[in-house]
Amino acid sequence: MDTRAIFKASSFLILTVISVPSNLFICCAFLHTRLTEAKLTPADVILWHLALTNLTSTFTRSFSQMLTAFGYQNLYDDFGCKMVLFFFRVSRTLSIKLTCFLSTYQAVLVSPATSKLDSLKHRIPKYLQHIIVGLYAFSFVFSVHLILYSYSNLINNTIPAYTFNYEYCYVTYPDYTVFISIGLYLFFRDFSFIVMMVVMSCYILLLLYQHGTKVKSLRSSDHGSSGSRPEVKASRAVVTLVVLYTLFFGVDNAIWLYSLSYVRVAPLISEVRGFFSVLYTSVCPVVIIATNPKVKGKLKMSREE
Template sequence: MDTSDTRQVFKAAAFLVLTIISIPANIFVCYAFLFTLVAEHKLMTADIILCHLSFANLVMALNRSIPQTLTAFGCKNLFDDVGCKLTLFCFRIFRGISISLTCLLSTYQAVLVSPATSKLAPFKARIPQYLWHLMASFYILYSAININAALNSFASFPNNTIPPYTYNLQFCFVSYPDQIGFVSGGLANFFTDLLFIVSMTAMSGYILLLLYKHSKKVRSLRSSESGQSGARAEVKASRAVVTLVSLYTVFFGVDNFIWLYSLTVVRVAPLLSDVRVFFATIYTSVCPVVVIFTNPRVNSKLKFSKPEPLASQTENSKSNV
């Protein structure tokens, strides 16, 4: 790598840090939940979502952070055309799985903290019942949306001439034959992401509203120690979910804003493409760190928190994130 190229130096350092954090952190989160599954023979709904979310983030890091890091350090010809298609397809699918599961997590937490008279109350039983059906539908949705981009992925072009309407990922290219395919593919991803972002933002706003109302009633909860413990666990879980949603909205908001801008130009500047990819990938590092420090089942494996009494653990298991 030519160290005189400032952009390449910063790119290499940024993606190297993301890789060093995201891969071990996501592996650890998956291990913690799988260990719990083996030990207790079950996982709570929120834990299943978080475990699958960490797996999605891990696949994203393997398919994007590592190639970007190697490319920034000067490695070339990482993939052939087939490798590019598979790598891009996996990244696009699990990127969609990441946003849809974050939305599902915020929705489920909103359902858990909603009062029994709320219109969301019936979903307390329905979401766990249809959880795997929902996850399968996410895979089908993002496979359908991104199959065209995967088919238009290439490792290189003849004479190294990059045609118009091409996304340059440095290690692979996504080239569309015309402006219609270029714009329609981008808008399909943009509006799908926007739907999930608006939904998770609405659910997070609802959670914050309930937490505000809860703060006014906290004195009455002190009369019951068990009620206080359960309420505290519920509040911690809700705050963790709101934190994840807020971070996701910021990171992927920047990603989608740049993506939308790129649809208005024939050739996307390499620097702009690098910034977009960085913000599309940073969540894979931040998400597991938040989970490690906020989820009792996970941070107990690192002994970040003292073991809770059995009764308290039973109360907390229903909603901790």
């Protein structure tokens, strides 16, 4: 293996080693809490689905990229490629929607009674299951194109135009119209969700700033602990996730848009995009474990046993 292959294999190995146990622990922690203690909050339910989504992305992208970098070939047949790329696209779509939903819910939760968002405080928990099922259904339906255009091998081992090379699989579109239409749709769809979560995060930060200013001006007796209130901690954690998502997937989407401008993209560019497309799956659970009281409590219990 050359230096580039070793670096690539090591990078995806590190992501996989971090992502799998941390996301699995989060799923088990919330499930244990649900079965033994109390009903999970809407935010916890969203985080549980987000961890499950991260696990799916890891097994369908990071793991495959890691094995390919270590020299394994012909990992999948045509059916395997269709399933692996389909479920990766579903998990990626769900990741952005769930993060956006989480930021929206947190904004609703901390909004004052005079806000227009206040009416959603009781509606979101009431229809939480319906919303999540809708997000899953939307993600499945709008990822079907990968089942149609994914292959494990190419004719004469020649990469045709309008093809994305994942090394272990290929996505080949029949013509430029289909290629650019699907590409632009995916870009602007992701961009719209990123804009929405950024707006909601800015709103949360504004409310936190106003609250901090008010506490300071009133010289409240709990001034010293205002930053440690549960809703404040939860809000900061959500904003952190949004910032990380915007950073990582911003790079991913920028490279995706660049890829649409060229018939064939250099392998290094595709590798960088692949890395950033799954980086969130490893960093996200670390933030959740560090900030969520339920998960931290389960971690402390497991260490004491």
